[in-house]
Amino acid sequence: MIRYSDEELEEFRNIIADKLTNAKEQLQFYLDQLAEDADGPDSKIKSLDDGVSTAEKERLTTLAGRQQKLIKHLENALIRIDNKVYGICRETGKLISKDRLRAVPHATLSIKAKQGRV
Numbered sequence: 001m002i003r004y005s006d007e008e009l010e011e012f013r014n015i016i017a018d019k020l021t022n023a024k025e026q027l028q029f030y031l032d033q034l035a036e037d038a039d040g041p042d043s044k045i046k047s048l049d050d051g052v053s054t055a056e057k058e059r060l061t062t063l064a065g066r067q068q069k070l071i072k073h074l075e076n077a078l079i080r081i082d083n084k085v086y087g088i089c090r091e092t093g094k095l096i097s098k099d100r101l102r103a104v105p106h107a108t109l110s111i112k113a114k115q116g117r118v
Helices: 006-035 050-082 098-103 111-115
Strands: none
Touching: 006 050, 006 098
């Protein structure tokens, strides 16, 4: 079976761990913004009119949802590393390029496979 070496997998594990930490911090920031008491003196949302306030809450909710998805994708990538199948395109069965994995460490498709899916 074609796969990345244990040393290469460890490099990707470190990249993913860093991205996972950042993603969790960003998610917490969004959740803190949403949970902030609207009557609090420091509330950024409070000072906005009702329409803008609702739009801002929706934006934060969307951003938090995206972060949750990213976290899940990154956690799944760590599982693939543990199972030694990380970096293998799920359509072609070939290795995804290291450059692509460094840019998008949770990728499961090679560029070629992704382009073919349009």
